[in-house]
Amino acid sequence: MNTTDNLIPRPVQVAPSDGxxxxxxxxxxxxxxxxxxxxxxxxxxxxxxxxxxxxxIVETxxxxxxxxxxxxTLDGGPEAYRLTVTNAGARLAATTPAGLFNAVQTLRQLLPPAVEHSLTGADDSNTSTDGTWVIPAVEIRDAPRFAYRGLMLDVARNFFTVEEVKQQIDVMSQLKLNALHLHLTDDQAWRIEIHAPKENPSGLDYGxxxxxxxxxxHPGIGLTPGHSGFYTQQDFREIQAxxxxxxxxIVPEIDLPGHVNAALAAIPQLNPDGMAxxxxxxxxxxYSTLDAALPATYEFVREVLGQLAAITDGPYLHIGGDEAHVTGHDNYVTMVRExxxxxxxxxxxxxxWNEYASVELPQGSVVQYWFGDFSPVVQQxxxxxxxxxxxPAANTYLDQKYDSSSPIGLEWVDGGPFTxxxxxxxxxxxxGLQDDKVLGVEGPLWTETVRNNQQAYWLLYPRAISLAEVGWSPQDARDVGDFRRRLGALGERLTRQGVTFQAxxxxxxxxxxxxxFTAAMNANTGEYGTIEA
Known part of the structure; x- marks a missing residue:
């Protein structure tokens, strides 16, 4: 079986040649x-x-x-590509650099796995200067099912450095995943720099x-504490580039009006009693909420969203909206609408998040469904x-355990553990949703139990590989048995890249x-511990 049979995500059309x-x-x-x-x-x-x-690199x-x-022109939209391999060479064609990038990811999977090297920042021992580099003759025509195919990294509960985020991008992008949602704020931390504005009526100390x-x-759940830190605005620009x-x-998120304890601890004026x-x-x-009656609430949100939008190159700005359990309904509607x-x-x-679908939203807004009532999402x-x-948590949440003995992960989603x-x-x-109403799919990784990239990779992969194919390949072209075989073939590439995955x-x-890390249980706490944090 040659490498044309092992491609992930599965292309729309693969025509091996007899040449x-x-x-x-x-x-x-x-x-x-x-x-x-x-x-x-x-x-x-x-x-x-x-x-x-x-x-x-040459021109001709x-x-x-x-x-x-x-x-x-090429059918299939801006990310479509055509890849043709004959004994005379390989030709990658697309209408955009994005399409060419996708074609390159397919070409690398057609090469022997020995072409791969470390993506994790470790010493690279995989470099080879000998061997035969054969690419099978084939014509591939390919385009994604959905425009948005993402992962979410919770950097609030555990901070990931700029270099760690870049490593995550290197791994996910080879699978044609094209969006990284950064959960920048939560009850536990605030991870993005906001400058003091020239006009600051309420005297809020954004620093x-x-x-x-x-x-x-963040203390975590049975693990060592999460890492501290934040991104300067220049850091954020560097990650985006x-x-x-x-x-x-890159899709940045400021979670509002709940999940805001870090903001309430930093800026006393956001609390009704003026106390941090x-x-x-x-x-x-x-358990936390902004106050709909305080003018400082709207001044704060306008400044934060305005600064974040100004440094965000992409079209999306995520405002959270989930789990606002102590925000009264009317106050929730008032604040989220504003x-x-x-x-x-x-x-x-x-x-x-889908809770905000119950509010009148601006035209063109995007709803991210994760859990609960689906009907407002469909109505929007x-x-x-x-x-x-x-x-949906039971199909995409990457923080869930693979089994109850897993050293990291959570178990709150019904139907789990999940593989x-x-x-x-x-x-x-x-x-009731048709493809034209679905922007795409996203796998969130919440990091209550995660302390480094290798632990993150272990929860992400291979499940994020499943999501990559769900987001890219036509529904009727996917087959679970065939995917199982192709997934196994990908193991050598991930191993050569230094990417830990759940086997x-x-x-x-x-x-x-x-x-x-080890699955050995701490006899004193009954929790699982880690070797590396």
Missing amino acids: QAFTLAPTARIAASQAAVRVAEQLAVLLRRGTGFALP ANAGDITLDLVE NLTAIGGAVN YAAARNVL KPMNATGEVG FARIGAETGKTVVG AESGSSKVIMS WSEYYHWNPAQG APDIQWSAMPEYP
């Missing part, structure tokens, strides 16, 4: 126009490290070269948001005012990961 395969030679080059040079350089870096070949292709070609809320070490070069959109709340020392949520309006006035498309979509990101198969065998177009026992893995 001779293409062998990449030391004399090969990469031909690309100026507009395609950035993607060509990324391909060159991958191949140079794997093969040891020089692979210069010869036989034996790899060509990246931007064309005027305290990170001085107090960014310094916290890195992501954009890899066809990943104590910082959260537990994993509890749902917060959504403020967000829309920044020029961004407002996104919120059917009215034509909103599209939907599908994140890769529950995250593969579902249809995002459900409950599901019902998968025949081509290689197995090494775990950075």
Whole structure:
């Protein structure tokens, strides 16, 4: 079985050829126009490290070269691509650099796994300068089912450095996942810098948001404390630039009007009594709220959303809206309606968790469904005012345990524990929603129990690989048995990249990961501990 049978996500059309395969030679080059040079350089870096070949970037292709070609038209939208491999070379065609980037990710899976190297920042021992680099003859025509295919990283309960976020982007982008939602604020912490404005009527000390809320070490659930820290606005821009070069959109979230204890602890004027709340020392949520009657509430939200929108390159601004358990209904409606309006006035498309679907929202808003009543979501979509990101907890929540003995993860979702198969065998177009109302899918990773990237990878993969195919491949083209086989073949690539993954026992893995943590239970606490944090 050749590598055309192992591609993930499964392309729309794969037509293997009876012709001779293409062998990449030391004399090969990469031909690309100026507009395609950035993607060509990324391909060159991958191949140079794997093969040891020089692979210069040139403008005009010869036989034996790899060509990246931007064309005027191609069916399937801006991320579509066509990949043709013959014995004379490989040609990647798309209408946008995003499409070419997707084509490169498919091409790398057609090469032997030995082409892969560490993506995790560790010393790379996988570089090879010998071997035969054969790509089977094939023609692939491909485009995504949904425009939005995302992951969410909770950086509030455990802070991930800029470099750690970049490593997450490197892993997810090879699977054609194209959105990273950063959960920047919560009861436990505030992770994004907000500058003091020139006009500050209520005298709010925005610097305290990170001085107090960014310094916290969330205690976690039976683990070592979460890491403290925050992103400067320049850090955020750096993450976005890195992501954009890899066809990943950054979606920032400020969770409102609940999940705000970090803000209430930092800025006394946001509390009715003018007294700062104590910082959260537990994993509890749902007990905090902004006050609908305080003018400072709207002044604060306008400044925070305005600054965040100004440094956000992408179209989306997430305002949370979930688990506002102590916010009265009328106050919730008043605040969320106004917060959504403020967000829309920044020029961004407002996104919120499905609880906010009960409020009148600006035209074009996005509802992210995670749990609870689905009918308001369907009503918003059917009215034509909103599209939907599908994140149903039982099919997408990546913080859930694989089994009750897992060293990290949670177990609150009914129907669990969950493996890769529950995250593969579902249809995002459900409950009356058709594909045209579904913006896409997203897998959230909440980090109450996560302390580093390797632990995050272990919860993410292979379940995020399931979600990548759910978001990309046509529903009727997906087959759970075939995916099981292809998933196993991906194991060697992930292992060579240094990506820890959960080695599901019902998968025949081509290689197995090494775990950075132990499942040994602490006799004193009854909790699981970690080796690396």
